[in-house]
Amino acid sequence: MIEFKDFVFFVLSLVLIASGLSVITSRNPVTAALSLVLAFFNAAGIWLLLQAEFLAIALVLVYVGAVMVLFLFVVMMLDINLDKLREGFWDYLPIAGFIGILMMVEMVMVFKTKQFNLPTLSETLPNASNTELIGNTLYSDYVLPFELASVVLLIAIVSAIALTLRDRKDSKKTNPADQIAVKRKDRVRLVQMKSEEKFVKPKAKERT
Numbered sequence: 001m002i003e004f005k006d007f008v009f010f011v012l013s014l015v016l017i018a019s020g021l022s023v024i025t026s027r028n029p030v031t032a033a034l035s036l037v038l039a040f041f042n043a044a045g046i047w048l049l050l051q052a053e054f055l056a057i058a059l060v061l062v063y064v065g066a067v068m069v070l071f072l073f074v075v076m077m078l079d080i081n082l083d084k085l086r087e088g089f090w091d092y093l094p095i096a097g098f099i100g101i102l103m104m105v106e107m108v109m110v111f112k113t114k115q116f117n118l119p120t121l122s123e124t125l126p127n128a129s130n131t132e133l134i135g136n137t138l139y140s141d142y143v144l145p146f147e148l149a150s151v152v153l154l155i156a157i158v159s160a161i162a163l164t165l166r167d168r169k170d171s172k173k174t175n176p177a178d179q180i181a182v183k184r185k186d187r188v189r190l191v192q193m194k195s196e197e198k199f200v201k202p203k204a205k206e207r208t
Contacts, residue, residue, distance in 0.1 A: 009049055016042040033071055040064045054131045070160070 019042065022035035040063045047056035138146050 005049065009046065012042045012045045012049075016046070037064050052130060054134060 016039055019035045019039040023032045023039065026032040026035060040059055044056040044059045047053070047059065
């Protein structure tokens with residue numbers, strides 16, 4: 001009989017796969033972003049089942065709480081023309097599918113090799129917590145990739161700010177300094193006009 005932990009794992013995996021398919025097949029970017037949020041939540045649940053609670057919390061806080069909110073904000077603010085983005089989707093689908101399958105095969109080949117069966121940090125540091133193990137790994141063995149990822153994220157932040165501050169023709173922004181410095185004579189102009197004579201309607205002639 002299947003255990004409850006295995007049942008939860010299969011449920012989370014099925015929802016994760018379904019939400020992932022919804023991300024790449026949805027025509028609405030907001031719906032795709034919400035599906036991606038659901039996928040992150042299910043991935044966090046799988047991390048919890050694997051006793052990696054720090055990664056689960058980081059996944060929810062960083063990706064769901066920050067990255068996806070920023071993505072939704074950028075999508076709704078830039079007013080992207082989705083019809084142009086969808087042009088040529090089916091033309092590039094076979095190439096993209098081949099590349100994806102090739103990447104999956106390479107990942108399986110890498111993880112199946114015996115040369116990667118190295119002792120884990122939990123074996124070398126049995127009394128360390130999950131967070132301490134991740135910190136020791138990041139800042140010792142993977143310090144260079146970690147710094148490179150930080151630089152890439154910094155470039156992404158600067159690029160997002162540059163996109164928001166660009167000048168657009170349809171923008172209706174105002175300058176508060178100009179509004180405060182305005183004077184009455186700059187907005188109101190008194191024009192002298194001759195008074196108009198009162199129009200008197202002529203009386204109709206009486207018929208005799």
